[in-house]
Amino acid sequence: MDVLRFALRKLLAGVPLILGVTLLSFTLMVHFGPDRTFELLGKNPTTEQIAELRHQLGYDQPFLLRYGQYLRELLTLDFGHSDATGEKVASLLARSIPVSLALVLPGFVLGNLLGVALALLAASCRGRWPDRLIMAAAVFGMSISFLVVIFVFQIWFCTSHGLDLFPVRGWGMADVPDYLRHVTVPTLAVVFVALGYNTRFYRAVIVEEMERDHVRTARAFGSPPLRLFCRDILKNCAIPIITRITFTIPAIVIGGALLLETSFGIPGAGKVTYEAIISGDQPVLKAVVGLTAMLFVAALLVADILYRVVDPRVSLE
Amino acid sequence: MSRSAARDAGDSPGHDTLWRLAAHKLLRDRAGLLALAVVGIYLLAAIGVWLGWWAQEWALITGSKWGPVSAEHWFGTNIIGQDIFQRGIYSTATAFQVGLLVAVLAVAIGALLGAVAGFLAGGWVDEVVLWLLGVIDAVPFYLMVAAIAFALADYPYSMHVAMVSTFWTGTARLVRGEVIKLRGLEFVEAARAIGVPGVTIIFRHVLPNTFHILLVKFTLVFVDAIKSEVVLSFLGLGVKEGMSWGLMLSESTLEFLAGQFNNLIVASSLLFGLVFAFNMLADALQDALDPRRAA
Numbered sequence: 001m002d003v004l005r006f007a008l009r010k011l012l013a014g015v016p017l018i019l020g021v022t023l024l025s026f027t028l029m030v031h032f033g034p035d036r037t038f039e040l041l042g043k044n045p046t047t048e049q050i051a052e053l054r055h056q057l058g059y060d061q062p063f064l065l066r067y068g069q070y071l072r073e074l075l076t077l078d079f080g081h082s083d084a085t086g087e088k089v090a091s092l093l094a095r096s097i098p099v100s101l102a103l104v105l106p107g108f109v110l111g112n113l114l115g116v117a118l119a120l121l122a123a124s125c126r127g128r129w130p131d132r133l134i135m136a137a138a139v140f141g142m143s144i145s146f147l148v149v150i151f152v153f154q155i156w157f158c159t160s161h162g163l164d165l166f167p168v169r170g171w172g173m174a175d176v177p178d179y180l181r182h183v184t185v186p187t188l189a190v191v192f193v194a195l196g197y198n199t200r201f202y203r204a205v206i207v208e209e210m211e212r213d214h215v216r217t218a219r220a221f222g223s224p225p226l227r228l229f230c231r232d233i234l235k236n237c238a239i240p241i242i243t244r245i246t247f248t249i250p251a252i253v254i255g256g257a258l259l260l261e262t263s264f265g266i267p268g269a270g271k272v273t274y275e276a277i278i279s280g281d282q283p284v285l286k287a288v289v290g291l292t293a294m295l296f297v298a299a300l301l302v303a304d305i306l307y308r309v310v311d312p313r314v315s316l317e
Numbered sequence: 318m319s320r321s322a323a324r325d326a327g328d329s330p331g332h333d334t335l336w337r338l339a340a341h342k343l344l345r346d347r348a349g350l351l352a353l354a355v356v357g358i359y360l361l362a363a364i365g366v367w368l369g370w371w372a373q374e375w376a377l378i379t380g381s382k383w384g385p386v387s388a389e390h391w392f393g394t395n396i397i398g399q400d401i402f403q404r405g406i407y408s409t410a411t412a413f414q415v416g417l418l419v420a421v422l423a424v425a426i427g428a429l430l431g432a433v434a435g436f437l438a439g440g441w442v443d444e445v446v447l448w449l450l451g452v453i454d455a456v457p458f459y460l461m462v463a464a465i466a467f468a469l470a471d472y473p474y475s476m477h478v479a480m481v482s483t484f485w486t487g488t489a490r491l492v493r494g495e496v497i498k499l500r501g502l503e504f505v506e507a508a509r510a511i512g513v514p515g516v517t518i519i520f521r522h523v524l525p526n527t528f529h530i531l532l533v534k535f536t537l538v539f540v541d542a543i544k545s546e547v548v549l550s551f552l553g554l555g556v557k558e559g560m561s562w563g564l565m566l567s568e569s570t571l572e573f574l575a576g577q578f579n580n581l582i583v584a585s586s587l588l589f590g591l592v593f594a595f596n597m598l599a600d601a602l603q604d605a606l607d608p609r610r611a612a
Contacts, residue, residue, distance in 0.1 A: 258459055
């Protein structure tokens with residue numbers, strides 16, 4: 001009951017945030033955005049034709065009314081039809097978001113697990129050469145542009161200039177081998193780029209916890225390393241880790257894999273977003289921005305509830 | 318009266334200030350010094366471009382299509398015969414222009430709003446700033462850039478505006494937290510007790526005590542800005558005039574299948590060198606300026 005009341009209060013607190021995001025993006029993209037009247041009309045339109053199209057597009061309505069319309073679309077999740085393809089925005093996103101998730105999740109999970117493993121190795125050898133080597137490699141990895149990683153991996157794994165093992169572009173989820181064929185190189189790229197940041201983050205968190213008195217005491221009493229790590233360190237690291245993971249998720253679900261999807265020609269939400277940006281497809285952009293904001297508020301809520309789960313001292317008040 | 322009091326409270330010569338300790342530590346940090354030197358070399362290359370000393374023929378067709386590496390063209394030529402090395406060096410100036418402009422403005426805005434919000438924490442100003450931070454962090458970055466590009470209608474600096482308006486939030490959050498800590502300390506209480514106005518307290522007593530955070534944040538925002546420039550220019554949302562590493566990388570995608578990698582190699586190596594040096598510098602500064610370690 002407490003949790004429910006807390007969740008409701010948090011959701012209410014998220015309303016100003018969603019209003020802010022939608023107002024900001026609406027003002028920038030729609031109010032100042034491109035005027036499509038003459039793009040859609042034929043040559044030499046009459047004044048009536050212009051007026052009629054502007055009415056259809058809603059350009060003749062006052063700002064607040066159009067913004068209200070947007071909010072209604074967001075509440076009903078009915079964003080109308082894409083300007084570019086005429087497809088319903090809802091079905092466009094329903095088709096592309098699962099692709100993005102299937103594309104990014106393996107890399108996200110592997111990147112975090114490997115990051116924790118390397119961070120543990122570094123933290124347990126603190127100050128000695130494995131630590132220095134791992135941290136130097138992390139800075140090295142952080143300094144390489146994601147774009148360059150994608151290009152080099154494409155050339156190396158996917159073309160005749162390298163190993164030529166995987167297709168350069170395209171996507172398929174028909175069966176497992178098909179999925180693996182298309183997801184491997186993007187996953188390697190994601191892991192490579194994220195690993196440096198993840199390792200540094202986890203090492204900093206773990207080192208801080210390892211220095212605490214109760215960990216030293218537990219070690220002095222002969223607690224086995226694995227138990228020490230799981231019970232005394234990991235649990236206390238949970239809050240920063242939860243924060244980091246929950247706040248990456250909204251960005252990943254919608255639009256996060258934009259660069260990856262455009263480079264590999266994968267029909268996910270990122271590519272849909274990119275194409276909407278390039279062609280000024282406002283119904284799609286409005287849907288993407290609105291949904292991201294809603295997911296963000298949901299992530300805030302989930303993070304707050306998880307804080308409570310891992311740390312009973314956090315109050316729900 | 319309050320001014321001389323503030324000056325007397327400052328550090329007298331011979332006293333080990335945070336900055337003197339930090340400079341001392343930085344001078345003994347070989348990796349940090351090396352990073353600083355590398356950044357200096359890049360800066361020199363950029364200044365040379367601005368002053369017209371070199372890389373001025375970046376847009377001229379001076380050779381044949383995909384010319385080989387030679388004494389005249391150190392890294393060959395691109396698809397239409399422009400000198401790749403000159404384009405790479407010219408892009409260094411673009412990178413510094415983007416990095417410096419974005420980092421200075423974003424850190425300044427973040428420091429100002431963060432300090433005001435932190436100083437007035439709990440009040441409505443703080444609420445508004447926190448709301449603004451939440452709103453900006455909840456908008457996907459690429460969409461923000463595209464939206465601002467739309468709104469500014471082909472303004473050549475729309476990418477810079479977009480980066481400044483998204484990158485200030487990190488600094489603001491950090492500074493706000495630090496100022497909340499600072500405002501409870503005795504020297505702020507003392508300033509308040511003798512009637513120093515709030516604005517003066519923020520600018521004279523509080524903000525200077527966050528400079529060590531701002532310096533580190535500056536290097537990190539600089540890195541973010543040049544890395545984002547590359548991605549945005551590649552996507553067609555970035556640099557519109559001149560040349561940049563992102564545009565070179567975008568050009569290089571036309572050359573992969575023909576087995577021409579000079580654009581990719583030059584642009585990515587120059588980019589990597591600068592980002593790596595800045596990352597190392599940020600680490601060195603962080604180590605040197607961390608008061609816990611300076612103690």
